[in-house]
Amino acid sequence: MTPQIELQNVDKHYGAFHALKDIDLVIEKGSFVALVGPSGCGKSTLLRSIAGLESITSGTLKIAGNTMNGVPPRKRDVAMVFQSYALYPHMTVEKNLSYSLRLKGTPREQARKRAEEVAATTGLTNLLSRYPRQLSGGQRQRVAMGRAIIRDPKAFLFDEPLSNLDASLRVQMRKEIRSLHDRLGATSVYVTHDQIEAMTMADHVVVMRDGIIEQHGKPLDLYDFPANRFVGGFIGTPAMNFIESTIGADGATLMLDGLGGETIALGRKLEPGRAVVAGLRPEFLRVTDEESASFHVELGPVESTGSVNYLSSIDQKLTIVQSERTGLKAGDRVGVTIDPKLIHLFDASTEQRIVSA
Amino acid sequence: MGRILSSITDGKGFDIIMVGVTMAFLFALAGVPLVYNVVMSFQQVDMFNLNTFSRPFVGFDNYVAVVNQPEFWLIIRNTAIFVFGSITGQFALGFALALFFMIKFPFAATIRGLFLVSWVMPGLVVGALWGWILAGDFGVLNAILKAVGLTERTLFWKSDPNLAIWAVTMANIWLGLAFNMMLLSVGLAGIPRDLYEAAELDGANSWQRFTTITLPMMRATIGAVLALGLIYTLQQFDLFPAITEGGPANSSNVAQYWAWQWSFVLFDFAKGATVSVMMLVFVLVASIIYVWSTRHEVRG
Known part of the structure; x- marks a missing residue:
């Protein structure tokens, strides 16, 4: 046709x-x-x-x-x-x-x-x-x-x-x-x-x-x-969080350099030491307790619309959307987790998506 | 005392003063002369009673006398030719130029501005200029017409009774062209571009866009331009003494020049006033059309 x-x-x-x-x-x-x-x-x-x-x-x-x-x-x-x-x-x-x-x-x-x-x-x-x-x-x-x-x-x-x-x-x-x-x-x-x-x-x-x-x-x-x-x-609101990161020595972890350098599991294998940008959608991030936390942030402003709550890290580098009201406020230090499958990776220099093998 | 002062600065008193000053100004400098002129047209005025107000009233005698002048209908005809010829020429050419300058090309705005030169020049200068252009034996217009082959014989624009009124009309078209173009350009610029784009997508060719978008959207502007054209043409005086002095044998005389001749050549002030009152009625009609057309603005 x-x-x-x-x-x-x-x-x-x-x-x-x-x-x-x-x-x-x-x-x-x-x-x-x-x-x-x-x-x-x-x-x-x-x-x-x-x-x-x-x-x-x-x-x-x-x-x-x-x-x-x-x-x-x-x-x-x-x-x-x-x-x-x-x-x-x-x-x-x-x-x-x-x-x-x-x-x-x-x-x-x-x-x-x-x-x-x-x-x-x-x-x-x-x-x-x-x-x-x-x-x-x-x-x-x-x-x-x-x-x-x-x-x-x-x-x-x-x-x-x-x-x-x-x-x-x-x-x-x-x-x-x-x-x-x-x-x-x-x-x-x-x-x-x-x-x-x-x-x-x-x-x-x-x-x-x-x-x-x-x-x-x-x-x-x-x-x-x-x-x-x-x-x-x-695409997506609020916009995806972009965190400068490095692939860990074992190739299966991600060091969040832009967010205090904590390491999180990646669920796939990439070339160790590669500079990447991690794309974390605010709606996939979850505030969680200490033992299941992947990484931690100190909260800055907390905005609530009633149906959703927007949590920002103190340095404004990370936004989290959560629907349940937790009573969190600015200055709280919270643990955050994300399903490794939902982490987007982009090459740090070309900014193209990294398709894992 | 303080109460009066505050009522002037922040209350109704101030408004009254503002209205009063402007009305007093208008009354003294426009109203009184106008009424005086109308009154004079119903009086017998001569050199002996010129400096008094109490003159014998003669009813419509002056009007009857003016209408019965042998040159009256010739002057009416000339005035009609001059007014409609000028307005038609100024409007058609002004609109064409305005449309032309809507096309984007280098220096379009600057060149359009240069056209205002004709409007800025004093009427007497323009008259002298056209006097040279129209001259029979050595004028540029005749030279061009002959060179192009439009005419064999020498046309005596200023002294041929059949041509004289057209000679002044031509000069007046040139004089008023830029003013028409400017007003129409402003009107054209006020029509949103996307209307033309929408019309083009709706299937309108350029002629259809002109008749269905440009003309209806320009209605108010066109009304104003035509009404102002009428008023300015009836006010046009300078070109007549400069080009033909109304001659030969009144063949290019018009009402406004005639009125002046009555008053300041023949010193018959009553008849001069009578002619000007007749014109006033006519201009009044045009002014009403003008006010009416600007009230009916059709804009988004």
Whole structure:
């Protein structure tokens, strides 16, 4: 089957700035792909290149099998939902929805009917005669989505569509977008800087940094097997703890140099003396009693949200998440343990994941 | 005493003073002359009663006399040509230039700024400048038209009764072009870029983007520019003495220049006032349109 969107060796330069570096990406029909990364990583540029709002310097971009380099946006048959929504302020909701149909010369009555259908799927039926300025943030968001849906495009492109909404609405819209995607059988590319959105919504997550794809795959694969230190730190909240360490003389233990030099079991064999960075997820660390403790830390600030407690070491190098309330406070010295299988190891210099034999 | 002082500094008294000062200013320097002008248009004014207020009222006699002047309809026609020709030319060329300068190219902003030179120059200087350009025997315009082959004969722009009003109109278009371009540029810059991107993805070609996004979003700006254009064109005086002096035989005379001629050439102040009151009514309509159009801002 031809992939819906295909990028081969795509490069993008802005003058001397190299925004996209040799991007290869295949997006299958019907999939929901999230492009995620810190700001300036090139994810928005990549999305806008697919839309045709930016031209690519070299490489090939195909949509539904057709090469799209140099094809203007209006002929690419993709729809985009903008961060700012970009609703036409001088048009009612109905006119906003039916704009693309009216441009194509669809009879007025038919365009109105389609707008009503789309309004029904997006919950805008009562708002059709309103102007965008009379709508709340969430309603505007829906109009922006409806405007994309009405066209039945080859792909939906989302450019950080939820970042202007408040937290609770964001969670709700997350689910709505995903269920809309499933109902329409659409192909979606979703740009976000929020890894939670990426993890919860997408079938396939692409992590980018400085114009390159650091890793892409299923959300849980990225969580379980981060390819490098950057992905490990980017996926998961709170972020993974990184501790400079050395493999012990027997090759099966880890000296936590960055955390006072205590030794913990590794459960696998590596070259003795090798400098590594240990990645310890806060949610896998457990506070425990003295005899089963792998290592010890002195606690700094303790933050509690009621459901979870965030414990930090006094030097801020380690964060522990625990759900049970233990009454621990700053200054306490506690024992910590972790299942050796859950320790991620990255090479100290290349920062790549160390795959144990 | 302290109570009065505090009511001035932190209470309603201060507000009253602020309103009072500005209203007094407006009344003394705009209201009184305006009313005086209107009153004069209903009076018989001559050199002997010029320095008194109590002059014989003559009702609409001045208006009837002005309308019955043989040159009245010619001047109305000229004024119409001058106003609509100028506004059309200034707006169309100004909009074209404004759109042109929205394209990104090196020094775009600087070059756009240079266009303001025409607007900064005094009208009399512009008039003198265009007087040279339009000169029949040695003017640049004729030389160009002949060289391009658009005309064989020498066009006497300033002395041909069929051309004279167009000559002044041309100069006025040049004079007001930059102002139109600037206001329209500001309006264009206020339209968010992503609206164009959204429209482009929705399938709009550049002409459709212009008619469905640019024009409706510019409605308020366009209304303001046209209304201001009307007001400024009716105020345009300097070009007439500098280029044609309203001649030949009133063929390029317009209402504002005529009003001045009545008052300060013929010393018939009442008729001068009458013509200016007629114009005032017209400008008032334009001002109302202007205020109305700026109230209906359609923005995000």
